[in-house]
Amino acid sequence: MDGSKIRTLSGGANQSGLRDYNERLLLSMLQRNGPLPGSDLARMAGLSPQTVSVILRKLESDGLLARGALMRGKVGKPSVPMGLDPDGVFSFGLKLGRRSAELILMDFTGVIRAQRRITFFYPTPQNILTFLRDGLVALTEQMSVKDRARLCGIGIASPFELWNWHQLVGAPAATSQLWKELDLRAEIATFSDLPVFIVNDATAACRAEHVYGCGKEYRDYAYVFIAAFIGGGIVLNHSVFEGHQGNAGALGSLPSSGPSGESRQLIDIASLHVLEGRLVEAGLDPACLWQTPQDWSSVARYVEPWIGQAAQELAKASISICAVIDFETIMIDGAFPADVKRELVERTQRYLQTQDARGLVPPTIRAGEIGGKAREIGAACGPIFAQFLLNTNGGAF
Amino acid sequence: MDGSKIRTLSGGANQSGLRDYNERLLLSMLQRNGPLPGSDLARMAGLSPQTVSVILRKLESDGLLARGALMRGKVGKPSVPMGLDPDGVFSFGLKLGRRSAELILMDFTGVIRAQRRITFFYPTPQNILTFLRDGLVALTEQMSVKDRARLCGIGIASPFELWNWHQLVGAPAATSQLWKELDLRAEIATFSDLPVFIVNDATAACRAEHVYGCGKEYRDYAYVFIAAFIGGGIVLNHSVFEGHQGNAGALGSLPSSGPSGESRQLIDIASLHVLEGRLVEAGLDPACLWQTPQDWSSVARYVEPWIGQAAQELAKASISICAVIDFETIMIDGAFPADVKRELVERTQRYLQTQDARGLVPPTIRAGEIGGKAREIGAACGPIFAQFLLNTNGGAF
DNA sequence: AATTAATAAATCAACTTTATTTATTTATTG
DNA sequence: CAATAAATAAATAAAGTTGATTTATTAATT
Numbered sequence: 096m097d098g099s100k101i102r103t104l105s106g107g108a109n110q111s112g113l114r115d116y117n118e119r120l121l122l123s124m125l126q127r128n129g130p131l132p133g134s135d136l137a138r139m140a141g142l143s144p145q146t147v148s149v150i151l152r153k154l155e156s157d158g159l160l161a162r163g164a165l166m167r168g169k170v171g172k173p174s175v176p177m178g179l180d181p182d183g184v185f186s187f188g189l190k191l192g193r194r195s196a197e198l199i200l201m202d203f204t205g206v207i208r209a210q211r212r213i214t215f216f217y218p219t220p221q222n223i224l225t226f227l228r229d230g231l232v233a234l235t236e237q238m239s240v241k242d243r244a245r246l247c248g249i250g251i252a253s254p255f256e257l258w259n260w261h262q263l264v265g266a267p268a269a270t271s272q273l274w275k276e277l278d279l280r281a282e283i284a285t286f287s288d289l290p291v292f293i294v295n296d297a298t299a300a301c302r303a304e305h306v307y308g309c310g311k312e313y314r315d316y317a318y319v320f321i322a323a324f325i326g327g328g329i330v331l332n333h334s335v336f337e338g339h340q341g342n343a344g345a346l347g348s349l350p351s352s353g354p355s356g357e358s359r360q361l362i363d364i365a366s367l368h369v370l371e372g373r374l375v376e377a378g379l380d381p382a383c384l385w386q387t388p389q390d391w392s393s394v395a396r397y398v399e400p401w402i403g404q405a406a407q408e409l410a411k412a413s414i415s416i417c418a419v420i421d422f423e424t425i426m427i428d429g430a431f432p433a434d435v436k437r438e439l440v441e442r443t444q445r446y447l448q449t450q451d452a453r454g455l456v457p458p459t460i461r462a463g464e465i466g467g468k469a470r471e472i473g474a475a476c477g478p479i480f481a482q483f484l485l486n487t488n489g490g491a492f
Numbered sequence: 493m494d495g496s497k498i499r500t501l502s503g504g505a506n507q508s509g510l511r512d513y514n515e516r517l518l519l520s521m522l523q524r525n526g527p528l529p530g531s532d533l534a535r536m537a538g539l540s541p542q543t544v545s546v547i548l549r550k551l552e553s554d555g556l557l558a559r560g561a562l563m564r565g566k567v568g569k570p571s572v573p574m575g576l577d578p579d580g581v582f583s584f585g586l587k588l589g590r591r592s593a594e595l596i597l598m599d600f601t602g603v604i605r606a607q608r609r610i611t612f613f614y615p616t617p618q619n620i621l622t623f624l625r626d627g628l629v630a631l632t633e634q635m636s637v638k639d640r641a642r643l644c645g646i647g648i649a650s651p652f653e654l655w656n657w658h659q660l661v662g663a664p665a666a667t668s669q670l671w672k673e674l675d676l677r678a679e680i681a682t683f684s685d686l687p688v689f690i691v692n693d694a695t696a697a698c699r700a701e702h703v704y705g706c707g708k709e710y711r712d713y714a715y716v717f718i719a720a721f722i723g724g725g726i727v728l729n730h731s732v733f734e735g736h737q738g739n740a741g742a743l744g745s746l747p748s749s750g751p752s753g754e755s756r757q758l759i760d761i762a763s764l765h766v767l768e769g770r771l772v773e774a775g776l777d778p779a780c781l782w783q784t785p786q787d788w789s790s791v792a793r794y795v796e797p798w799i800g801q802a803a804q805e806l807a808k809a810s811i812s813i814c815a816v817i818d819f820e821t822i823m824i825d826g827a828f829p830a831d832v833k834r835e836l837v838e839r840t841q842r843y844l845q846t847q848d849a850r851g852l853v854p855p856t857i858r859a860g861e862i863g864g865k866a867r868e869i870g871a872a873c874g875p876i877f878a879q880f881l882l883n884t885n886g887g888a889f
Numbered sequence: 890a891a892t893t894a895a896t897a898a899a900t901c902a903a904c905t906t907t908a909t910t911t912a913t914t915t916a917t918t919g
Numbered sequence: 920c921a922a923t924a925a926a927t928a929a930a931t932a933a934a935g936t937t938g939a940t941t942t943a944t945t946a947a948t949t
């Protein structure tokens with residue numbers, strides 16, 4: 096589990112890389128399928144039972160796996176299902192948003208053990224760093240000494256080039272400049288020894304869906320996360336693809352032309368900040384969008400037309416996306432109520448049928464399952480993936 | 493070199509997989525960089541010199557590698573550069589087009605050793621199969637008995653769902669139906685034992701550029717191939733990505749809205765068949781487009797405006813493409829004269845600067861180097877890649 | 890003499906095969 | 920119905936095999 100590489104075109108593979116790969120493979124299989132006995136793992140992985148046995152005993156003694164209850168009822172010796180030990184690994188996840196930041200402590204199985212939140216009009220580096228430092232101290236203090244030793248890192252989900260869209264939010268240029276010059280990793284290193292993993296916020300949400308949601312059902316898909324702004328993530332070969340510059344799935348930037356031919360982006364139409372703007376125009380307080388993300392019935396009158404337009408644009412976007420990569424599915428999720436999500440998905444699916452899909456295999460559209468907290472969870476996944484699980488699209492390998 | 497898997501999320505890795513991987517790695521490094529001594533390979537791959545030595549001797553005795561001339565002039569023992577043996581592997585490549593089909597015999601280093609061509613008004617399965625069967629016999633007869641044993645397969649580059657665009661070409665519906673029902677692999681198996689690898693035609697062109705052109709300089713890029721129709725390919729992590737259904741990079745299907753807001757696709761504007769249509773409208777014979785693909789000066793008057801429109805659409809398309817995957821580069825190639833290609837690339841680059849690229853890192857635009865024969869060469873690459881080289885994006889692994 | 894390349898021999902790590910132990914269900918029998 | 924034998928499956932120990940690394944040696948050159 097030393098992260099030694101296998102599979103970079105410039106890197107040869109050796110035996111420790113082989114073992115590392117097989118360890119990560121078994122952990123990933125257990126992560127994805129839940130507890131399984133060694134015999135099943137061996138069959139599924141095509142490894143000999145003996146190899147699996149040796150690896151499982153090693154992972155168990157490392158405290159990463161826990162024995163489940165004996166499975167009886169079949170002919171033969173009862174099997175011992177092995178599963179991820181929830182207390183085997185802990186990770187911090189920080190979501191950096193335009194109006195709030197959130198810090199969570201997550202365990203190996205994706206359960207949020209504790210969380211802290213801060214809201215602001217716009218984020219400054221000082222703000223965020225103080226929130227993080229204090230939060231790490233507070234959350235760590237709640238943990239047993241034994242558990243603390245199992246903290247494996249800090250994952251941070253942040254919008255791509257935060258400083259660029261900052262003006263939109265109404266932050267002063269000076270703050271924007273501060274962000275641009277900030278070396279986040281170096282700053283964090285002054286108060287924590289934990290390794291830091293920074294990832295695009297929508298890619299983080301995508302990873303959460305991939306790992307803990309319905310993403311595991313698909314080999315590849317494009318994922319759209321709709322929040323104040325809109326972002327996306329890409330899954331290829333059962334792994335999240337972050338992209339060369341960490342900006343794969345920048346689906347908010349997909350072009351679309353307006354009714355009079357002017358150039359627009361998906362982000363200008365399907366984001367929640369557009370809906371927010373409509374509420375403000377109508378003299379309503381948009382705070383309910385962020386404060387009661389389970390129920391928007393009070394503003395349904397404005398939500399309805401937003402859904403229509405967003406769905407139409409998402410349908411067009413889906414075609415563009417599938418022209419680049421032939422995804423089986425486009426998955427849509429966001430920080431909104433379940434009924435809004437359902438409606439949005441259904442209408443996108445319907446609009447899709449009216450699009451010109453010559454030369455393509457049209458994708459299915461479906462809703463994500465994780466919802467609002469996806470970015471935080473995905474952020475916390477970062478360190479865990481890097482150190483214990485398998486990613487077929489680069490990264491640790 | 494048994495193609496045993498490593499790296500599928502469902503597959504464990506074993507020692508023979510390890511060796512297979514390292515063999516493919518060294519072959520790929522030699523393919524990409526040209527002949528290199530073992531000492532360099534060991535340093536580059538991070539393998540021990542001994543391991544590299546053993547593998548090189550094995551590949552040499554298999555007839556895949558040949559010793560180069562001793563390299564003197566440096567302190568120390570002179571090194572022996574090892575390179576791919578051109579006669580080590582041979583492969584057939586069949587390009588299936590709407591007006592012509594071409595069969596080539598290619599060697600391990602990408603040199604075309606022989607070729608045959610057929611033209612038609614539209615292709616029928618019978619036509620193509622006869623052409624292929626006769627061609628295989630004829631080309632094989634020219635080879636020495638020793639070389640014949642080194643034939644490793646037949647690669648076929650075909651448009652995606654041939655039967656769908658068939659009507660456009662003016663073929664009868666019955667022919668279209670024949671294609672739809674055809675089991676190409678089974679038919680070929682009746683007259684050849686060689687393994688068959690079928691790939692999208694533009695993806696094949698992309699692979700040719702990737703392997704023998706300037707593609708090796710980039711980690712990832714989108715590739716646009718402009719011929720009678722327009723198609724594309726995708727390279728991620730230094731490997732061609734074919735996509736779940738073999739239809740990744742269907743860039744011709746990228747939507748774009750016309751001046752009056754009607755829906756169009758890139759293929760409707762930037763394809764050569766559009767230019768062909770203009771020539772026909774003007775009462776000119778479009779045959780020169782296909783017959784003298786080095787020189788179109790006789791119809792420059794019509795080519796010029798086509799370049800302008802195509803470049804504009806390609807610039808828009810580039811933005812869409814980079815919103816899905818953050819490619820460093822968009823590479824453009826096609827079956828047209830070098831000066832047309834240069835002009836097209838330059839103007840696309842210029843138009844790109846006028847596009848709305850908020851949230852993106854705009855790509856560079858550059859020309860491919862392989863040109864007209866890219867699809868044939870890429871087709872022939874298929875069997876070679878599958879059996880001897882490394883592909884980090886699935887396929888053989 | 891110093892340096893580098895290539896490779897043989899010995900060593901080590903990790904996977905597979907074969908064989909053994911253990912626990913259970915299923916079928917048979919008194 | 921209870922006892923017992925047979926079959927099956929899981930887990931793992933021991934031995935064998937493969938393949939990479941380490942160490943040492945030889946060769947060729949500046």
